[in-house]
Amino acid sequence: MQESSATFSLPDLKEKLLKPARDIRSILRWGYPKFATIRFVADHSQLGVEERHILTRVIMPPDKIVSRVRKKIACDSIEDRDLLLDGYNVLLSVDSLLKNEPMWFCDDGYIRDTRYYFSKAHQAEDIEEALDSVLEFLSEASPKSVTFLLDAQISRSGELAGFIRRKLKENGISGKARTSKTTDFDLKTEGGNPENNLVVATSDGIVIDSVLQALDIPACLMEKMGIEPVRLY
Known part of the structure; x- marks a missing residue:
């Protein structure tokens, strides 16, 4: 059963998400679609709904990063x-x-x-x-x-x-x-x-x-x- 991120303190939650975040970014550099990549890594890491949502909010494909940073x-x-x-x-x-x-x-x-x-x-x-x-x-x-x-x-x-x-x-x-x-x-x-x-x-x-x-x-x-x-x- 997947645990909710609500059971983790923020430092523990961050620690739990660091490796999945790195893995997702590495895969995205090869041009794979964002949401399918997050789902694949999250399933492998047995992440809960809230944790998946955080990764979806935080992680972006390289092309989005460049264009959005330029506009800020x-x-x-x-x-x-x-x-x-x-x-x-x-x-x-x-x-x-x-x-x-x-x-x-x-x-x-x-x-x-x-x-x-x-x-x-x-x-x-x-x-x-x-x-x-x-x-x-x-x-x-x-x-x-x-x-x-x-x-x-x-x-x-x-x-x-x-x-x-x-x-x-x-x-x-x-x-x-x-x-x-x-x-x-x-x-x-x-x-x-x-x-x-x-x-x-x-x-x-x-x-x-x-x-x-x-x-x-x-x-x-x-x-x-x-x-x-x-x-x-």
Whole structure:
């Protein structure tokens, strides 16, 4: 029977995943598909569902690593830039950080949490502290404008958008918040248009693949707080 990673301490979990992670990376260099490779190695190593999810989040094929790293911009380089935030992606990741959840340094250079089981609808009710942390960062970073984009399908997103607009005004940040039924499409389309010259704040790999420049706000906050991510090296 496979053990859940919940039975392991974080150091033990990291130690358990180090060899499978190395094996997966070695196989991926030969051009094999990511998900089949992770499944093959995870089966051989008798890993549980949560452990497989962590490896899926952290490990990337070489071509994705190169292209995504090139798009990542520095935390102090958004002054006078227009910023488009993948609202729930950023806020829930920061929420995980503030709740001391493991934050993983992924092969493509971005920070991701692995609360894969969370319900966005439930988590979204408890992210005011995360929002305050993001707004504090934005106040110091001085972007030209900020737009929070929220999934309309998630309950009370409209209320959250209104709340964010009030908080932006309170903090003297030029910006807005809106909902969309096609959030990922909007992020990729607007962030991938050279004429817009937008920076997109997200750690969603599919979105990053389509935009021109990406900002990793959780990583910026961790750097400021002196928190090191978990690395599978």
